[in-house]
Amino acid sequence: MSQTITPAPIRKSFTVRATPQKAFEVFTAGHHLWWPKSHSIGDAPLRKAIIEPRAGGRWYSITEDDVEHDWGDVLVWEPPARLVLAWRLNGQFTYDPDLLTEVDVRFAEAGAGLTRVDFEHRGLEAFGDSAAADAIRAGMNQGWGLILDSFQTVANA
Amino acid sequence: MTNALAFAALADPTRREVFERLARGPLPVGELAHGLPVSRPAVSQHLKVLKEAGLVTDRPEGTRRVYQIDPQGLGQIRAWLDQFWDVTLDAFKAEVERQADEEGDKP
Numbered sequence: 306m307s308q309t310i311t312p313a314p315i316r317k318s319f320t321v322r323a324t325p326q327k328a329f330e331v332f333t334a335g336h337h338l339w340w341p342k343s344h345s346i347g348d349a350p351l352r353k354a355i356i357e358p359r360a361g362g363r364w365y366s367i368t369e370d371d372v373e374h375d376w377g378d379v380l381v382w383e384p385p386a387r388l389v390l391a392w393r394l395n396g397q398f399t400y401d402p403d404l405l406t407e408v409d410v411r412f413a414e415a416g417a418g419l420t421r422v423d424f425e426h427r428g429l430e431a432f433g434d435s436a437a438a439d440a441i442r443a444g445m446n447q448g449w450g451l452i453l454d455s456f457q458t459v460a461n462a
Numbered sequence: 463m464t465n466a467l468a469f470a471a472l473a474d475p476t477r478r479e480v481f482e483r484l485a486r487g488p489l490p491v492g493e494l495a496h497g498l499p500v501s502r503p504a505v506s507q508h509l510k511v512l513k514e515a516g517l518v519t520d521r522p523e524g525t526r527r528v529y530q531i532d533p534q535g536l537g538q539i540r541a542w543l544d545q546f547w548d549v550t551l552d553a554f555k556a557e558v559e560r561q562a563d564e565e566g567d568k569p
Contacts, residue, residue: 315544321555323562331558339557341550418562424551 314427321420325412328420329385332410333358348372356390358382364390375400380407387411392426476500477508481531484518488530 321328331339337353349370357363362379377400381389390408393401406428415421476498483494495505509529512518520527 315547317547317551319551319555321558321562323558327562327565328558331561332554335557335561339550339553341553422551422555424547426547 314425314429317422317424319422319424320415321422322418323420324418325385325414325420328412328422329388332356332388332412333384356388358384364392377408381409385412474508476504477511480505480508481512481517484529484531488528490523490526490528492526494529 323331333356336356340351340354342351349368349372352367352369354366354376355363357379360379360382362382363375364377364379365373365375367373375393377391377393379388380391381387388410390410392406392408393404406426409425409427411423413421413423479498480494483489491502491506491509494509495502498505500508509518509520513520513529518529518531520529522528
């Protein structure tokens with residue numbers, strides 16, 4: 306008896322009270338303004354998270370000790386409609402250029418001053434090339450999972 | 463919180479190795495322990511933690527216990543990732559709307 310684990314993509318859709326241009330701008334140029342500071346890698350606290358504004362650009366963070374940490378890169382840069390990022394952090398929170406999972410975000414006008422955001426994180430099975438994929442992915446999530454409770458407390462305050 | 467428990471359970475490298483071995487198929491404790499750099503009682507202890515975290519289940523088979531991955535436990539892990547993006551995207555939405563409101567960029 307063997308078990309094949311093919312995780313479904315994570316999908317989120319929601320509407321924001323802003324234009325697609327604004328939503329795209331905040332998602333990218335304003336990345337560090339909303340990304341939870343606790344959700345980072347490296348030995349020091351997160352100072353800034355950066356998405357370089359072009360296809361092929363880097364997606365990385367800078368920690369308070371001035372060290373840069375690659376997370377991935379920009380696969381599709383189509384402002385204000387679509388952004389696709391390659392997420393290349395493996396189970397040990399280490400950048401792996403050969404690892405590919407995709408974070409695909411679409412911004413569509415949904416009426417005056419409203420934008421529908423369709424989000425998908427797919428290719429999760431790439432975290433492992435065997436049935437152990439979920440274990441490896443779990444390892445990646447572990448560091449962030451432990452702080453989630455405290456973050457939610459803040460977010461819900 | 464069960465998900466937090468699942469991630470804590472997988473933080474230990476040996477425990478993750480045990481879990482990954484089980485991901486390839488069900489095994490009794492003795493076979494699981496084979497080749498691992500820890501004692502069999504230690505493996506049993508790891509299995510206990512994994513079981514409490516909802517990641518593995520066990521069943522008797524003759525005189526021994528066979529362990530396997532609990533699909534419900536894996537479902538919980540995916541649910542955690544799902545929840546992570548919920549929280550992160552909520553923060554994004556809040557920031558976009560804060561800026562839009564500031565700039566009078568409203569319907």
